[in-house]
Amino acid sequence: xxxxxxxxxxxxxxxxxxxLVESENLExxxxxxxxxxFTCKGIVYNYKLTLTGKExxxxxxxxxxxxxxxxxxxxxxxxxxxxxxxxxxGEPEFVLLGYYVD
Numbered sequence: 001x002x003x004x005x006x007x008x009x010x011x012x013x014x015x016x017x018x019x020l021v022e023s024e025n026l027e028x029x030x031x032x033x034x035x036x037x038f039t040c041k042g043i044v045y046n047y048k049l050t051l052t053g054k055e056x057x058x059x060x061x062x063x064x065x066x067x068x069x070x071x072x073x074x075x076x077x078x079x080x081x082x083x084x085x086x087x088x089x090g091e092p093e094f095v096l097l098g099y100y101v102d
Contacts (some may be wrong), residue, residue, distance in 0.1 A: 030095070031069060038067045040095050051075040061102040068094040
C-alpha cells in the first residue's frame with residue numbers, strides 16, 4: 001500500500017517531513033520525476049502531502065505522508081480509508097509513504 005523513495009532527487013517537501021517515519025514494511029518504491037511528479041507502481045501522482053490530525057481516540061497528533069492526485073485530500077480521508085475494510089478497484093486515491101506520531 002505504500003512506497004519508499006528510491007530517488008536521489010531532492011524532495012520539495014523534505015523539510016516539512018522532518019521526523020516522519022517511512023515505514024520499512026512498506027516495500028514499494030517511488031521515484032521523483034523530472035517534472036516534479038511522483039511515480040509509484042506505474043501510477044503518476046502530482047502531489048506528496050504531509051497531513052496532520054488526530055486519529056479517533058488518540059491523545060497524540062499524527063502525520064501521514066502520502067502521494068496523491070487530490071490536493072484536497074484530508075487527514076480524515078486517509079484515516080477512514082486505512083481503517084475501512086473495503087477493497088479498492090482501479091487507481092488508488094493515495095499511497096501511504098509513512099507516518100509520525102507526536
